[in-house]
Amino acid sequence: MKKLSARRRHPLAAIVVLILALAATGGLYAAFAPAGEAKAEETAQSLAIDEGKKLYTVGCASCHGTGGQGTSDGPSLVGVGAAAVDFQVGTGRMPAQQPSQQVPKKKVVYTQAEIDQLAAYVASLGAGPAVPTTEQYDPAGADVANGGQLYRTNCAQCHNFTGEGGALTHGKYAPDLSDVDPKHIYQAMLTGPQNMPSFPDTVMPEQEKRDIIAYLDTVNGDDSATPGGLKLGGFGPVAEGLFGWVFGLGALVAVAVWVAARTAKAKKS
């Protein structure tokens, strides 16, 4: 100790301490850092990442930046995860056609394989939610009634009672959920695209997400029953009032005109 203490003012002492400190932190990191995946998978994965990066550079980098760091035209993609990419590109929202209040759903321009490569690249930028598996979002066997209750508590204030969509501020909107792919509903809840809040598994467990998907599938699917007849858009009293005025009162006025036009003629004597 005395020897060490005597040399503490040596000109190289600071450098030695720095080297020791770096070695210690590096060693600790190497010891605790997660071990790498299997080599074979790693190559396939890095191949996908490489391909994804090429696609990204052509289709996405102009707004999101060359390394996904984001620009003034588009947010950073570091840590958004593969699920976000699969949702945005898989529903055609990305690539955006123009900057506006909200990026609308439109025709999908990439194949699913390309989307997977893009997702792999974006996922490599930082850890984020992965693309869900079929078991995670499959509505079969989920609790529809519980889904309805969760839906009314968490979703209905923007998307309407049965997911017909609704208005948000300044031209933004909550989209219509009719016939949206269960995977995309799941991913939207998971990642919270655009104006939507996200509902990660810590907030809303996987089972509850499936319940909500099952509820939407029951009340707003392709073959949902409408026991009362035409659902008039499912928008509630405004649509009903319009229908009542136009077709109800309109028909009655037409009938009144018809009845009034047919009058009894007095017999001439």
Add this chain to the structure above:
Amino acid sequence: MSNAASNESSRSRGKAPAGERVADWADGRLGIFSLAKANMRKIFPDHWSFMLGEVCLYSFIIIILTGVYLTLFFHPSMAEVEYHGSFVPLQGQLMSQAFESTVNISFEVRGGLLIRQIHHWAAIVFLAGMFVHMMRVFFTGAFRKPREINWLFGFLLFVLGMFTGFTGYSLPDDLLSGTGIRFMQGAILSIPVVGTYVSMFLFGGEFPGTDIIARFYSIHILLLPGIMLGLVVAHLILVFYHKHTQFAGPGRTNKNVVGMPLLPVYMAKAGGFFFLVFGVIAVMSAIATINPIWNIGPYRPDQVSTNAQPDWYMGFSEGLIRIMPGWEINFWGHTLVLGVFIPLMVFGLVMVAIAVYPFIESWVTGDKREHHILDRPRNAPTRTAFGAAWIALYFVLLVGGGNDLWATHFNLSINAITWFVRIGMFVVPVLVFIATKRICLGLQRRDKDKVLHGRESGIIKRLPHGEFIEVHEPLSQEQLHTLTAHEQYKPAEIGPTVDENGVERKVKASEKLRAKLSQGYYGEGNQIEKPTLEEFKEIEAGHGHH
């Protein structure tokens, strides 16, 4: 009325027919013969717009009939139950008995869903019918003396109809109507000083409590419909008493009614029309869903949905609230919620404006005579413009009430719509007022032109010297009468401000205002002088064309 003599005579001729004997039996106890004799031949003029009131009456009857059926199955209780009916998406959910029984009416009771839909659609049509009926009465000036009281009865029916509708819409205790009740409670709470007391009284404590559905139930099925039924009867008695108004035409005067008798013609027409109205509403209810409460879900104060709007007749109050900035002032520790209280006051003003209009018009014009001949709307430009401006205001507020649907369906910003309505509710009625008045005056000019120069025939004639002219065909005597039958008024004058001794008379402010308004109604530029006989003769005496 039966008398001994007729009994004697029928006896002497042997047994009278069964119908006569029944009638005689009833008349001897009820004395309805003279009443029937006086009224069965009552004359009604023919015009489709005179049947709008009938639409209302019949839909009211349909509402009562279907409503009675619904009461057999509805439980007005807020007791919490777990649902185990046939609708899967609600399985095992907690809900009030009121909601459960409404879902059961929809899915378990025979014909329940159809009856529910007929009840609700008929209510929508009833209110819409009253609205249009009032417009007809307003624009034709049918509210003038002696019918002001009946106008008020009609107005009350409309307002009570709104509230009966609102309480009925609230009964299922679903998420949509629960939000509506919360809205109403907010409005009550905003009333200074008494708001909190009234709310506590109405709800039996804090919102939502356990009483409000049962209370609304007795208001909806007993109190309000009872008053409305009485008003409908009074309304009809007055229609009989005043006799029906008619449009001007040859042979129609202020002292007669030209048309068909109640029995048999109108009895048959009205009876048939009842079934037509019932039929139209039943078809509507069979093909279109209204208020699918099973999708809307049971009310829970912690949930809300977008598209939470009232039925259309309350829509303008929703608009008032939606466009109002959330102003609030704190006054000695008491909060005054102007953001809700001001809309509440404007709501009242918009309604009261219709109620008092007949009295304002008769004060301004000084017209206290009886009127049984209707005005054509163009011949009363200022009144027509007022009516159109009111409807414009109402419509702008309805746009405000449905601002979210306008936003999503027309790709607009909801904020832009709100600002449009904020400004539009002041500007649009003024523009509509001016435009309507100009259109009325234009139509009056056209009438004058038609009277003096005849109808454009579309036949082009070439004269020998090469000139082209259009041949105008003179109107028939009937048409000439109809176009010139309306009265034209002179604006009220203040009169000399100095009496015969040269002493200045004090002119009251109200007198000045009245003269100004009267000028606005009948002054220069506010009506087109109708053609005089001299003008007509001069042109007649001249050449056939012009």
